[in-house]
Amino acid sequence: MFDRTQFQTCSFTEVPVNGEIFLMDEKWMAAYEKANLDYFDGEEYEHVGYISYVVVRSVTNDTIELSWYPNGHARYHEVRVRLPRSGFVNYVDQPGYDEKPHLFVTSEWMESLSYRNYCLFAVVDAIGVKDSLTKGALTQSKLTELRRRVDEIAELYPRTSFVSFADGLLLKTNWTVGTFDSSVNYTYKPEDFLEPIAEVRRAFKEVLGLESYAVLSQGSNEYYSDPELHISSSKNHISLNSLGLPFAQLRSIEDSARRAIKDKIHGPADLYMDEEFFHSLRFKHEFDKNALPKHEYPSSMSTGSRSYVMCDFDLVTKNLEFQDSL
Numbered sequence: 001m002f003d004r005t006q007f008q009t010c011s012f013t014e015v016p017v018n019g020e021i022f023l024m025d026e027k028w029m030a031a032y033e034k035a036n037l038d039y040f041d042g043e044e045y046e047h048v049g050y051i052s053y054v055v056v057r058s059v060t061n062d063t064i065e066l067s068w069y070p071n072g073h074a075r076y077h078e079v080r081v082r083l084p085r086s087g088f089v090n091y092v093d094q095p096g097y098d099e100k101p102h103l104f105v106t107s108e109w110m111e112s113l114s115y116r117n118y119c120l121f122a123v124v125d126a127i128g129v130k131d132s133l134t135k136g137a138l139t140q141s142k143l144t145e146l147r148r149r150v151d152e153i154a155e156l157y158p159r160t161s162f163v164s165f166a167d168g169l170l171l172k173t174n175w176t177v178g179t180f181d182s183s184v185n186y187t188y189k190p191e192d193f194l195e196p197i198a199e200v201r202r203a204f205k206e207v208l209g210l211e212s213y214a215v216l217s218q219g220s221n222e223y224y225s226d227p228e229l230h231i232s233s234s235k236n237h238i239s240l241n242s243l244g245l246p247f248a249q250l251r252s253i254e255d256s257a258r259r260a261i262k263d264k265i266h267g268p269a270d271l272y273m274d275e276e277f278f279h280s281l282r283f284k285h286e287f288d289k290n291a292l293p294k295h296e297y298p299s300s301m302s303t304g305s306r307s308y309v310m311c312d313f314d315l316v317t318k319n320l321e322f323q324d325s326l
Helices: 026-040 107-115 129-134 140-156 190-208 245-262 275-280 313-318
Strands: 008-010 020-025 052-059 063-071 077-084 088-093 102-105 118-126 160-165 168-175 212-220 271-274 294-298 305-311
Touching: 020 026, 020 107, 026 088, 026 102, 026 107, 077 107, 077 212, 077 275, 118 190, 118 245, 140 160, 140 190, 160 190, 168 190, 190 212, 190 313, 212 245, 212 275, 245 271, 245 294, 245 305, 271 275, 275 305, 305 313
Parallel strands: 020 102, 212 271
Antiparallel strands: 008 088, 020 052, 052 063, 063 077, 088 102, 118 168, 118 212, 160 168, 271 305, 294 305
């Protein structure tokens, strides 16, 4: 296929980096070739199939890291995903023609991309716990009351998992992308995810008298089809069903922010967000989101360094396009 001189193809490891391309299911490959051959021969071009927008970030012998844009209409939403060699079919370009290169992938991988579960993560940590312990301010009754309050919050948000640990909470919820011709819908609503976080922060303040900060991220989860939380039948094994970039980002952002505060690079904030999560939020038109400070952090599961956005929690929630319930 694609033997005409107008086409230019390449192997898996030769796929160019940082160019905007179209992602397409292999089932449309023959129709796509025919449409272009007819166009080369002077006929009117006929669009075929369905495309997704992606940018190639890095290429190794085993995987291609892609920035995938599942929604460019209602919000700016970028998600990092990995295409394995087994999912690659072909890369086709047409130099000299007004057409972006096409990256063809197996139907199986394309379906998994659309139908798998993705994740939103947050860590909410209390501030000043060590000092409160030293002063004996964290009594058994207060800690029990905090647990009861978190139970109540969890009942209000059944699609979010709440895991208490030490002086903080880990929150997780799943979202999907889906397709227009399936029963799986695009369910990404990060603004809604901020609601239980606000409730948890309120509980820390009202019950323990402690302020808190939150760290947030979103992205691909390697537990593609499992629910938010797994609890064993014996009730003594809890799994967050999470492995992948968004989970790793939480610790990396938090560690980087702690070092930056210690080194006086920036002061403390009560909200730290991975840049991709931040840019996916829908803000009011008059809010200048680009004015918020950004700082780099290392990403062990993604190409190069990334950035986190730090700011005031209330500033963000008050300027969301939909924030009535916060």
